[in-house]
Amino acid sequence: xxxxxKFIELYTKYIDRPGSKELLAWLESSDFFTxxxxxxxxEAYPSGLVEHSLRVWDELIRLLKAYPELKVTAETAAIVSLxxxxxxxxxxxxxxxxxxxxxxxxxxxxxYIHKEDFCFGGHGSKSVYLIQKYMQLTDQEAVAIKNHMGxxxxxxxxxxxxxxxxxxxxHTADMAATIxxxxxx
Numbered sequence: 012x013x014x015x016x017k018f019i020e021l022y023t024k025y026i027d028r029p030g031s032k033e034l035l036a037w038l039e040s041s042d043f044f045t046x047x048x049x050x051x052x053x054e055a056y057p058s059g060l061v062e063h064s065l066r067v068w069d070e071l072i073r074l075l076k077a078y079p080e081l082k083v084t085a086e087t088a089a090i091v092s093l094x095x096x097x098x099x100x101x102x103x104x105x106x107x108x109x110x111x112x113x114x115x116x117x118x119x120x121x122x123y124i125h126k127e128d129f130c131f132g133g134h135g136s137k138s139v140y141l142i143q144k145y146m147q148l149t150d151q152e153a154v155a156i157k158n159h160m161g162x163x164x165x166x167x168x169x170x171x172x173x174x175x176x177x178x179x180x181x182h183t184a185d186m187a188a189t190i191x192x193x194x195x196x
Contacts, residue, residue: 014061015044018093021068025089030146034094037145041100048096050103050123053189060099063188068092070184081176090148091155091181098137101128134160155181 012020022035038044048054048063071092075083104126107119131137135157142148142156155178158171172179 014058014065017065018044018061021065021089022093025085026093027086028146034142034145038097038100043097043100046099046101047103047123048099050125055123060096064093064096066188067095067181067184070187071180074180074184078176078180081180083177087149087152087177090142090152091159091177092184094142095135095138095156095159095181095185097141098131098134100141102126133157151175151177154178158182159185161186 019035022031026035044061045058046060047056048059054060054063068089071088075081075088102125103123105121105123108122109117110120112118129137131140138156138159139148139153143153148156154171154175158168158178159181161168161182168178168182172182
């Protein structure tokens with residue numbers, strides 16, 4: 012099963028609220044399933060974004076099992092993990108760069124660059140905005156997505172983590188999903 016198929020299977024199994032079908036249609040019409048997750052760091056290759064989103068799902072489910080006192084529905088878990096990085100849709104472009112090959116000859120290679128077409132505040136707040144164009148989020152979901160980057164994107168993230176522990180777990184799942192040690196590599 013491809014990562015796109017797995018994503019759609021999880022999405023349609025767990026997310027069923029007004030606007031969710033339209034949101035999925037938008038994802039399918041965008042580069043969400045072919046885009047990288049970053050320009051140089053984690054999953055910086057075609058379809059890295061969907062792969063990363065699935066890894067965050069896996070990590071979040073693992074964390075929620077470790078914290079059973081947090082009552083989080085499967086729908087909420089799917090929303091915050093699978094959709095936390097929709098802000099990266101259309102974000103990365105390719106350009107040709109030069110580098111030396113193994114024989115010392117200059118060759119051109121495609122590289123991703125960050126090129127924002129729609130600037131909307133921070134990373135997490137842009138994801139919240141884009142999701143809510145289609146589907147309403149609960150306060151807990153919006154805070155978790157908004158703060159998934161932790162203090163690197165929001166100085167008040169720790170306040171959000173105290174108020175909504177799911178936000179901390181999403182941040183932790185996102186970080187674990189980017190570290191090779193946790194990917195089984």
